Amino acid sequence: MTARPPWLADQARELLAQRGHAWLLHGPSGLGQYRLALELAAAWLCDRPTADGACGSCDSCHAIEVRTQADLLVLMPESAMLALGWPLSEKAQGEIDDKKRKPSREIRVEAMRDAIEFAQRTSGRGRGKVVLVYPAERMNTVTANALLKTLEEPPGDVRFLLASEAAHQLLPTIRSRCLGHPMRWPTQDEALGWLAGEGVAAADAQVLLAAAGGRPEEALALSQAGRDARQWSQLPKAIARGDVSVLADCTPAQAIDVLQKLCHDLLAARTGGEPRFFARADLPAGGGAGGLAAWWRDLAGEQRSAEHPFNAGLMLEALVARARTALHSAS
């Protein structure tokens, strides 16, 4: 269990002081919306809640910790449930174990049906029930419409927590049925303090936080994926040389994300702005504004095919070759 991020504590207090049967926590990824949603759910279901949140020691809190609290239902893509340690339904787990299909990357209609049934039942422990949906943008139109009906006429004691990293992709009707809470960005000190507590070396934390665009959970993920300050600072010039090895551990989607950051910073530097993800001194000198702008458009196009690449290795090579061309373009 990781330490409680300090910037979430204030937000939890603020939200717990308010009423509302459906909240939408939204903002870019890496700011902690899932953690905050889980904290709120735990506090609502806790036997001895305080203004700060759940007690952490009652039966309900313990049941959430071990994923057996029957009054909490999490609605997630199966891939996210597995990654975050939530049990799948017996049927779904069986189908995946038998290799009939892969874990879903969206929230399945079957899971939504279970959630609606859950919402109709009476709560087991008398403190109401909670449905936590994350990432809420992974509902397709069918599942979203099913949820909408329940949001419009909520059964008495159920509350909904939707956490999203791309709320603009949600149906407007879903957004308008929820109270919105934009996730607060941590200060640099809060983020660095939390990263230190998670075991990220001080020398790396600042660089990785910048690499993650200031989003602490993303910075931690970079560190856990083996990135460190030295490697990140050498990356731009390695790509300018056409060195594919610096992206060898990346999925195509992650590689595109890194290249977009590099392209963003080069475009910013060329137009007199400040780089955001890399230090200015680490950026290669080459690349004309026209070449960089064309590269930026190409990367946006590549993003669409990155989820299902024909061949990940070939795609990485092509991405780095394209980057190299842009970084050596004269105009």
Ligand SMILES: [Zn+2]
């Ligand atoms: Zn408790």
